[in-house]
Amino acid sequence: MKIELHLYATLRQYEPEGHQGVLEIEDGTTVEDLLVTMGVPLEQAKLVYVNGRRVNLDYTFKDGDRVGIFPPVAGG
Amino acid sequence: MKLLRVCMKHRSVGFVDIPEKYRLLGGRALTSSIICDEVDPKCHPLGPNNKLVFAPGLVTGTVAPSSGRLSVGGKSPLTGTIKESNAGGIPAQMLARLGIKAIIVEDQPDDDEMYILKIDASGAELLPAGDLAGKGMYEFNSLVRDRYGKGTGIIAIGPAGEMKLLNAGISCNDMENGPGRYAGRGGLGAVMGSKGLKAIIVIEDEKRRVPIANKELFDKGRKKLTDALTSHDVTSNALTNYGTAVLINIMNEAGGLPTRNFSAGRFEGAAKISGEAINETTGKRGGVGKTGHPCHPGCVIRCSNVWAKPDGSYHVAPIEYESDWALGANCGIDDLDVIAELNYICNDTGLDTIEAGCTLAVAMEAGLAEFGDGQKAIELLREVGKGTPLGRILGNGTEFTAKAFGVTRCPTVKGQSMPAYEPRAVKGIGVTYATTTMGADHTAGYTIAPEILKVGGDVDPATTEKAELARAFQATTVFIDTAGYCLFIAFAILDIPEGFEGMVETVNGVLGTNWTTDDVTRLGLEWLKREREFNEAAGFTKADDRLPEFMRYEELPPHNTVWDVPDEILDAVHDYEVEDKAERAG
Numbered sequence: 001m002k003i004e005l006h007l008y009a010t011l012r013q014y015e016p017e018g019h020q021g022v023l024e025i026e027d028g029t030t031v032e033d034l035l036v037t038m039g040v041p042l043e044q045a046k047l048v049y050v051n052g053r054r055v056n057l058d059y060t061f062k063d064g065d066r067v068g069i070f071p072p073v074a075g076g
Numbered sequence: 077m078k079l080l081r082v083c084m085k086h087r088s089v090g091f092v093d094i095p096e097k098y099r100l101l102g103g104r105a106l107t108s109s110i111i112c113d114e115v116d117p118k119c120h121p122l123g124p125n126n127k128l129v130f131a132p133g134l135v136t137g138t139v140a141p142s143s144g145r146l147s148v149g150g151k152s153p154l155t156g157t158i159k160e161s162n163a164g165g166i167p168a169q170m171l172a173r174l175g176i177k178a179i180i181v182e183d184q185p186d187d188d189e190m191y192i193l194k195i196d197a198s199g200a201e202l203l204p205a206g207d208l209a210g211k212g213m214y215e216f217n218s219l220v221r222d223r224y225g226k227g228t229g230i231i232a233i234g235p236a237g238e239m240k241l242l243n244a245g246i247s248c249n250d251m252e253n254g255p256g257r258y259a260g261r262g263g264l265g266a267v268m269g270s271k272g273l274k275a276i277i278v279i280e281d282e283k284r285r286v287p288i289a290n291k292e293l294f295d296k297g298r299k300k301l302t303d304a305l306t307s308h309d310v311t312s313n314a315l316t317n318y319g320t321a322v323l324i325n326i327m328n329e330a331g332g333l334p335t336r337n338f339s340a341g342r343f344e345g346a347a348k349i350s351g352e353a354i355n356e357t358t359g360k361r362g363g364v365g366k367t368g369h370p371c372h373p374g375c376v377i378r379c380s381n382v383w384a385k386p387d388g389s390y391h392v393a394p395i396e397y398e399s400d401w402a403l404g405a406n407c408g409i410d411d412l413d414v415i416a417e418l419n420y421i422c423n424d425t426g427l428d429t430i431e432a433g434c435t436l437a438v439a440m441e442a443g444l445a446e447f448g449d450g451q452k453a454i455e456l457l458r459e460v461g462k463g464t465p466l467g468r469i470l471g472n473g474t475e476f477t478a479k480a481f482g483v484t485r486c487p488t489v490k491g492q493s494m495p496a497y498e499p500r501a502v503k504g505i506g507v508t509y510a511t512t513t514m515g516a517d518h519t520a521g522y523t524i525a526p527e528i529l530k531v532g533g534d535v536d537p538a539t540t541e542k543a544e545l546a547r548a549f550q551a552t553t554v555f556i557d558t559a560g561y562c563l564f565i566a567f568a569i570l571d572i573p574e575g576f577e578g579m580v581e582t583v584n585g586v587l588g589t590n591w592t593t594d595d596v597t598r599l600g601l602e603w604l605k606r607e608r609e610f611n612e613a614a615g616f617t618k619a620d621d622r623l624p625e626f627m628r629y630e631e632l633p634p635h636n637t638v639w640d641v642p643d644e645i646l647d648a649v650h651d652y653e654v655e656d657k658a659e660r661a662g
Contacts (some may be wrong), residue, residue: 008325009318009352043391046309046530052341052501052634053538054332054530072309073569074529075320075351075379075397076521 001063007040008070014040023027025061032057035069046072077177081201082193083182084271085124089193089200094177100587104160104557107149107602109645111158112606115269117613121153121263122240122270128181130171130231133560137172138294140582141302143418144169144372146231146248146259151614154242154263154431154473155490155515158610161264162557164250164371164380165229165257165330167229170278171195172286181271190238190274193288194224196552197281202252205274210235212424212461213247213255220277221253223439229278230255236357237265238241241430244269247423250371250380256419257371260428261517262492263473267541269566284588294585297578305376308568310531310649315379315564318351318369320397323348323496324405330528330537331634332501334494336447337437338487341501341632345410349400353412354381363388371593377564383416392420394520398518401496402433407440408447417454425461427471433455434493435476443480485626490616499623500632500639500648502527504535504542507641510595510620511649512550512609519563521549525570528636532570540641543648550599550649558603601652608650621646 005023009016014074017036025034033055037046047070048055061067101109109127111445119125129149136143146168152159171179174195185191190205198224208216211247213234220230230249237244241426244265247255288294291302297589306310314322327333333622335343347353347543358365358381359441370377371394383391395416403409403418403511418436439445459467464655469480474493488495492515512520526533535545556563561579569575576593584591591599627639 006325008350009314009322012352017565033188035141047326047528049326049329052329054330054528054536061656065327068325070329071314071495072529073314073318074310074324074525074531074564075323076518076524076564 001025001061003061003065005067007071008068009073010071011040011044011069014038029061030043030057031055031059040069044071045069077175078180080176080195082179082181082183082200082202083183084273087185087191087202087593089202090198096175099128100589102136102177102558103131103147103560104146104149104162104554104583106131106558107147108158108603108607110178110180111149111151111402113608115151117151117610118615119151119154120153121267124184126151128264128267128271129178131178132168132172133558135582135586136560137169137371138288138586139374140298140303141374141376143560144374145557145560145562146171148246148259148264150264150267152179152262152515153266154262156491156614157490157515157616158513158607159264160514160557161245161259161261161263163248163257163259164245164562165247165250165579166372167276167278168560169230169372170280173284174281175284178389179276181273183387184270185272191272193273193276193568194278194279196279196283209274210238213426214424216275217249217253219254220275221459224277224279227280229280231278233265233268234277234424235463236426236471237269238274238467239463239471240266240269240317240661241321241460241468242266242476243427243435243471243473244579245426245428247426250393251373252393256393256423257621258428261430264513289588290585293497293581297581297585300578301569301582302576304572304578305565308572311377311564312566315377318355319367319379320351321349321354321395321400325352326528327497330501331483332498332528332537333405334487334496334498335405337406337441337485338494338498339485341498343405343636344585346405348410349404349412349415354383354395358384361386361388364390369393375562377562379564383412387414387426391416392423393420398496399429399433402430403436406433406437408452409450409453410448410601411450414450414454418457421454421457421461427460430495431473431493434472435477436486438474438478438483438486439470439481440625441485442483457598459622481482485630486624489623490620492516497524498632500627500637501635502537503540503641504537504545506623506639507546507646507649508550509624511546513604513611519553521546521553522563522566523549531567538637539619540645542641543645547649548597550604552596554600555596605652618647
């Protein structure tokens, strides 16, 4: 299945080579599985948004999910 | 430390001792207390009975980190409420070191002349502004530097303030003498203009220091706070490298980035105007552009930036998240160079960028320009400085413009436009917008931290039970604004208890008090209550603590939710009696 994946700020360095936004993943992949595959240190992935809602590491992706992953950030 | 009273009618200045009741106050608690004590809540904000008060925070001017804030207070002509707006830049620390706890500007001149208040180690004097009147802020700051020397502190208004427009802010100069550090919100620049005061210029005496009652305690606290700021990921890394605009992408992913005049929560051009894009472009262009720029000496967070044109020359500083969003996503504009030019016009004319962006978006909705038409937006904003009839409408802000053109989607509370967080997607910040004493203002109680960023807690943005959250954030904020710290220290101290203790210890060190971390909320609530009482006496009721009606019936994509926080929750935020009763019963 396919998900739309964006890594932000300091995490952009972990995007798979040639990544254009859409990623093919296996059914049953969780957030943690994906982070491990990409080599993102888990503690750095502080905020994971799927379809506009914050999810935990055990979230299992569904086809067509829009995913945004952030390190600790803030502003104002 | 002294109070400096300035009477614009008689053009007299005088230093007076600090009354005992103000001895432990600074920053926002001091400006608000003086306004409550001396200003008739029913006065016309631009008439002779309003006053304008400037106060550095309690620790401002010391070596406490990130503490160079200046509070400006008065009755707001935009909202009709009490107002405190604060800014960074260099003048606050200089005022504090000259021993000035507050400047109180009173009354109005009988003529139409503009004046400049000059303050240095020998005292203060009012001078005719002469050829400096009417100048845009970039030229003004440059002329002041030529005449009074490099490093002169400048607090001033641009043409918008001189024209008494409701969206006029008050500029403080940054370390490179740029005018981009604004006490922008609430139209206090118009109050300054109504008093005929173009600027306050401050000439530092480097030998003077802010008195510190307990140096050992102060140093202990300073170290704990500095450690927290330099170890927390947000204040040591994200803000320094990407600036505040790092929030563009996250608010967009969360579906809470107000887009095209609050008609959607996602902007397809978000990535192009993000903090990441600012960082990348700044690196590529070279020249004077930079990130990790401090807005005042001694800031360890350094969230500011300087944006360069494609040829590397100076364009504007800073591009902040709020400005980037207001002049960008909210107007459907996805070009950072256009946003930079709009920001430059705001800085030069003397306008708050949030209010200006929301005004332009309402004007676009009214058909004055297409959403996304950057060149037309630039033309419209330039009208303000020219003082044309259209410029005066736009310069009076979002609500005024919405009325002028019959636009019902008007994102304001108490006449002040909302900042860059959609309340239909993030309910707690909506509770703050509705119930703060300031009109729609994110800095009054930044619940975004736990609702979106998992800082200082982890709260679901979609739930409506947010009265206690909003109250706690509003109270703590008043204390930070009073101490003179940048609000961004909150990101570190909400997560690191030693940093929070350190903050309180620096204040105790300066004042010789024994306040505890519990006193922060207690004092904050006490000071908030005073501001609420002013607003009540000015005629505000619970019915004013509401969001605009359209948010109740227009669903906001992508979540397709409306504003559904019950009025009872909004009313509970400041119902201190209910709290007291519950405490006694419980």
